[in-house]
Amino acid sequence: MWWHQRNLCFRHPIEDYSSGDLEKEVATIAETDESAGSEGVIDSHKRREILSRRPSYRKILNELSSDVPGVPKIEEEKSGEEGTLPHITTMAVPTSIYQTSTGQYIAIAQGGAIQISNPGSDGVQGLQALTMTNSGAPPPGATIVQYAAQSADGTQQFFVPGSQVVVQDEETELAPSHMAATTGDMPTYQIRAPTTALPQGVMMAASPGSLHSPQQLAEEATRKRELRLMKNREAAKECRRRKKEYVKCLESRVAVLEVQNKKLIEELETLKDICSPKTD
DNA sequence: CACGAAAACCGTCAGCGGTT
């Protein structure tokens, strides 16, 4: 049922409301209803073919957005692996570039300088300061990485070279993310050599060396799986976000159509009165 | 306030279509 409606919506983008072309819109709606009614005629194979072509929410919403002014479009994702990192153009040649779970890019220059850039922001504004300390409390071999989390949830995951992992400190990890955001507490991360079991969401960067032993192969398989799960996790989040946006868009359209329907009914009644005056 | 139901959210898996 859901896909049925979705496909209808996709195949029959309703015209621009701002044009005020009500006749066109009503015709479109009528056409939609008609096609819905004739669906029973389609043989099962064809129907399955149609229903299986599931346009993404981004496509659907962009269709709607192009018709309805004021509805923001979902930007087309640039293929992240295209190699050109946005907003990192004038820095020293980095030795490593990593991407966080929230899409930010972290570049570690040869001098140890670290830059974070947001793909969604413009130019230098996307860069965030990041401080590193190696002295004091941290356990041997650990590097404290602190930065001001920009995202609301404040959770970040890093890729770090040299078979190291980034682990969020327990204090900030356990505290509710919104508290950290509102109190200004900076989440603290440690770069460590991986222990036996990786915490959820923490990935180990693959060293580009060759993998020989069964243990290494198993680790590689595990790493690939973790990477796939992480990507799918993010994809699921994004998919749900689009779906919610899509549903909101539909709801707003329902509200608009109800108002217009009401106006049309009133207009029809007025015309009826004009065309058939009382004979009394 | 305690409790249970409902709603919302999340991670994972499976399957599909598109791309290389």
Place this chain on the structure above:
DNA sequence: AACCGCTGACGGTTTTCGTG
């Protein structure tokens, strides 16, 4: 064929809300 992204389905967890 392998890989990848998208999304429905499922089950678990968390949050919200109504009731006693």
